[in-house]
Amino acid sequence: MGSEPAIRAEGIEKDFKNVRALAGIDLEIDRGSVFGLLGPNGAGKTTFVRILSTLLRASRGRAEVAGFDVRREADEVRARIGLTGQFAAVDNDLTGRENLVMFGQLLGIGKTRAKTRADELLDRFGLTGAADRTLRGYSGGMRRRLDLAASLVGEPEIAFLDEPTTGLDPRSRLELWDIVEDLVAQGTTVLLTTQYLEEVDRLADRIGVIDHGRVIALGTPEELKDAVGGRVIAVDVDTGDVDAAVAALDAEGGKVVVDREAGRLNVPTDGAARVADVVRDLDAAGVGINGLELHSPSLDDVFLTLTGTRASDEEGEER
Amino acid sequence: MTTPLMRRHSPLTDVWVLTVRNLKKVTRVPQLLFFSLVQPVIFLTLFSQVFRSIVDTPQFQELYPGISYIQYLVPAVIVTTVSLNASASGIGMATDLQEGVIDRFRSLPMAKYGIPVARSNSDVIRASLQAVFMLLVSMVIFGFRFEGAWWEAILSILIVLPLNWALTWVFIALGTATKNTETTQLAGFMVTLPLMFASSAYVPIDALPSWLQEIASVNPLSYTIDAARALALGLPDATGEIPASLLSSAVLAVIGLVLAVPAWRRTLRQ
Numbered sequence: 165m166g167s168e169p170a171i172r173a174e175g176i177e178k179d180f181k182n183v184r185a186l187a188g189i190d191l192e193i194d195r196g197s198v199f200g201l202l203g204p205n206g207a208g209k210t211t212f213v214r215i216l217s218t219l220l221r222a223s224r225g226r227a228e229v230a231g232f233d234v235r236r237e238a239d240e241v242r243a244r245i246g247l248t249g250q251f252a253a254v255d256n257d258l259t260g261r262e263n264l265v266m267f268g269q270l271l272g273i274g275k276t277r278a279k280t281r282a283d284e285l286l287d288r289f290g291l292t293g294a295a296d297r298t299l300r301g302y303s304g305g306m307r308r309r310l311d312l313a314a315s316l317v318g319e320p321e322i323a324f325l326d327e328p329t330t331g332l333d334p335r336s337r338l339e340l341w342d343i344v345e346d347l348v349a350q351g352t353t354v355l356l357t358t359q360y361l362e363e364v365d366r367l368a369d370r371i372g373v374i375d376h377g378r379v380i381a382l383g384t385p386e387e388l389k390d391a392v393g394g395r396v397i398a399v400d401v402d403t404g405d406v407d408a409a410v411a412a413l414d415a416e417g418g419k420v421v422v423d424r425e426a427g428r429l430n431v432p433t434d435g436a437a438r439v440a441d442v443v444r445d446l447d448a449a450g451v452g453i454n455g456l457e458l459h460s461p462s463l464d465d466v467f468l469t470l471t472g473t474r475a476s477d478e479e480g481e482e483r
Numbered sequence: 484m485t486t487p488l489m490r491r492h493s494p495l496t497d498v499w500v501l502t503v504r505n506l507k508k509v510t511r512v513p514q515l516l517f518f519s520l521v522q523p524v525i526f527l528t529l530f531s532q533v534f535r536s537i538v539d540t541p542q543f544q545e546l547y548p549g550i551s552y553i554q555y556l557v558p559a560v561i562v563t564t565v566s567l568n569a570s571a572s573g574i575g576m577a578t579d580l581q582e583g584v585i586d587r588f589r590s591l592p593m594a595k596y597g598i599p600v601a602r603s604n605s606d607v608i609r610a611s612l613q614a615v616f617m618l619l620v621s622m623v624i625f626g627f628r629f630e631g632a633w634w635e636a637i638l639s640i641l642i643v644l645p646l647n648w649a650l651t652w653v654f655i656a657l658g659t660a661t662k663n664t665e666t667t668q669l670a671g672f673m674v675t676l677p678l679m680f681a682s683s684a685y686v687p688i689d690a691l692p693s694w695l696q697e698i699a700s701v702n703p704l705s706y707t708i709d710a711a712r713a714l715a716l717g718l719p720d721a722t723g724e725i726p727a728s729l730l731s732s733a734v735l736a737v738i739g740l741v742l743a744v745p746a747w748r749r750t751l752r753q
Contacts, residue, residue: 217590221752242592253583253590257511258504269500270593272493298511314587 168231170195170322170353171216175225178211178377185211187377188225193355193370195321198348200364200385201357202466203374209357210250212374213326216355217247230321243271246315250327252307253314254299260286260310261295264317271318278317285313289343305336312343322353329363341366361466365389373466380470388466396430397442400455403427412449413442421468427454430468494594501601502608505575509609519571523564523617527625531556534685542690550716557627558639558712559684563704565614566646567679570671572606573654577667580659580750595751599659599743603651610647614640631717639714642725645732646707652739659746678704683712703731 171193178186186208193199203209214220216229218238226233232240247253254263261282268278286295289309299307308328315323325344329337344367348354358364364371365385373381373388381388401409406424413420413431421430431442439458446453509516535552537543547555576599579585588598618640621627629636653674658667681691681698683705688696699705710724 219586219589239592242590245590247587247590249583249586251583253585253587255504255508255584256582257508262504262507266500266504267587267591270497270588270591272496272592 168195169193170197171199171227171229171355173212173216173225173227176212176215176222176227177224178208178215178220179223185377186215186222189374189377189379191372191379191382193353195353196348196351197369198344198354198356198367200368200371201355201374202359202361202364202371203357204359207374208377209374210326211377213247213249213324213355213357217245217324218242219247243318244321246318246320246323248308248312248315248323248325248328250330252311254307254311256299259296259298260291260302260313263299263310263314267314268317273318281317285316288346289313290339305332305339308332308336308340309343312340316347320352322355323347325354325356327357327359330359337363362460373470375470381466395433395458395460397433397439398455398457398459399429399431399442399446399453401427401429401446401451401453405451408449409446409451412445412451423468433458494597497594497597498601498604501597502604505601505605506608508575509605519568519613520616523560523613524620524624526560526564527553527556527621530560530685531625537686537690540690542687546687546689547716553621553625553627554630554716555712556685557621557625558715559682559708561614561617561621561640562643562646562708562711563679563682563684564617565610565643566650566704566707567675568610568613569606569647569650570654570668570675571609572602572651573656573658573667573671574664575602575606576655576658577662577664580662581664589751596747599655599747602655603648606651607644607648611644614643629715629717631714631721635714635717635721638722638725639711642707642710642714642728645729646703646735649703649732649736649739652736652743654739656739656742656746659743659750662750678702683708703735706731 169192171191173189173191176186176189177184189208189212191199201209201212211220215222216227216234218234218241221235226235228234229241230244232244234241255266258266264282264285265275265278268281269275271278273281282295283292286292289312291306291310291313294302294306299310302310312325312328328344329340332340341363344354344356348367354367356364356367368385371381371383371385371388372379399409403424403426406422406427406429409429410420410422413429419432421432422428423430431438433439439456443453443456531553534556538552538555543555579598579602585598589595618627629639631639654667654671657670657674661667661670677698681695682702683699688699688705691699706724707728710721710728712718713721713724
């Protein structure tokens with residue numbers, strides 16, 4: 165197989181009754197890489213992952229995972245993937261160990277091997293102490309870790325992590341990031357979906373930004389951040405002053421992204437030095453500054469830049 | 484890259500693993516286990532008191548001369564309670580479908596039909612244990628005694644299992660179609676209550692109002708109740724009741740499977 169991509173999607177579309185969840189996605193993901201799929205709720209991330217992991221059928225288009233067609237060779241695909249969703253797909257009445265052994269047996273690795281594998285994973289995920297408790301006594305973070313462990317029982321070539329950190333506290337999120345980095349070090353291909361830019365920034369080799377069922381930007385984190393403009397100076401002015409402010413700041417040559425309703429201007433910057441320029445220009449134009457902050461681009465900034473609209477929550481997602 | 488693990492694929496392994504899992508889950512909810520064992524004791528106590536005067540009617544005297552009401556009642560309560568506990572299959576199915584674990588099963592290279600088959604299996608195993616428990620309670624607390632041959636006694640208990648198995652498929656169809664625990668539970672009552680009472684369980688069919696007699700005579704439970712009772716009480720030609728019981732269970736199984744298989748297929752193919 166060699167250079168064949170881990171995941172290849174061609175024109176994937178999905179319609180739910182009268183909602184178009186995916187409007188044609190083409191994507192190739194290299195083996196051994198981490199691909200971050202970034203988008204707001206309802207963008208189609210989960211739908212896409214469910215199609216690639218054989219849980220959902222595409223309305224149109226085709227996809228290959230690990231070199232196998234997700235529709236015609238679903239079991240071949242299933243033997244080579246691991247899936248962790250936003251909602252832990254584990255059995256709450258069983259213990260952590262029982263869950264892992266059961267999934268191992270259902271993967272067909274045999275009971276003895278499944279037991280060894282369960283011990284390894286419990287140890288690696290810091291769950292050995294809780295191994296023989298039922299999941300009802302687990303915290304949210306522990307359950308999510310076990311869910312991730314369950315998806316790795318079969319030593320998958322490709323791991324789908326669908327919003328693995330949504331709803332987790334910061335500490336659990338950091339632990340999960342470590343685990344993902346471990347996985348990658350072992351050569352696993354990871355497709356990660358998230359709403360957090362900093363997550364893909366930290367973990368992903370390449371990023372796809374998805375909105376309304378389409379990939380609207382594709383590239384490395386650096387390329388994406390360049391598109392947004394690195395760090396951003398956010399200036400709040402009176403809504404009546406927006407035009408004057410834009411005129412004053414355009415002289416700086418950067419592309420200013422404006423949110424008129426909020427009276428906020430996002431000025432891309434290369435370094436903190438430009439804050440002084442912004443203040444001076446606005447002052448010269450007689451625009452009063454209500455607030456000013458320097459921050460790294462957020463998902464919202466990415467969307468404002470790429471689409472001119474906010475990354476708003478929309479209905480129509482999934483499950 | 485890690486080398487792929489050795490995989491052997493036997494659907495039977497999948498069914499076995501999932502059956503064990505379902506049975507383990509039963510033991511993890513001790514309250515449920517407790518109430519499912521206490522319930523038949525309550526039923527036996529209540530029914531034996533509420534309906535006891537039926538013994539004095541001419542219909543009863545004619546059909547079961549010299550038989551006490553508790554002797555008449557025990558085989559029927561065992562058959563109804565044990566067979567209708569198949570409704571737990573529907574609830575188990577709906578619970579699985581409501582929770583995320585079904586997604587993991589679906590993402591594994593396993594036999595997908597193993598999920599409902601294991602559900603049915605585990606509930607039949609549970610039903611057998613419950614039948615034995617109820618029998619012991621009836622003998623110890625209520626003084627029930629078999630009056631026929633030893634093999635008739637064994638058959639009188641075994642005969643409930645095909646009926647229970649058939650009913651698990653009816654309820655699996657229900658739970659799979661609704662995918663909702665509460666709905667399955669409510670809809671389940673609407674199936675089980677008429678089956679329980681419009682039958683020969685508590686009073687002889689001849690003593691029922693005529694419109695109920697017609698329902699009771701097509702109720703598959705009636706045939707198995709009659710067979711279990713005849714075998715347990717050593718009535719003449721008790722074995723003659725067995726074919727009707729098995730046939731009615733088979734018909735019910737066909738109905739259940741015809742409903743369950745497409746419902747499950749729809750669930751798999753979203």
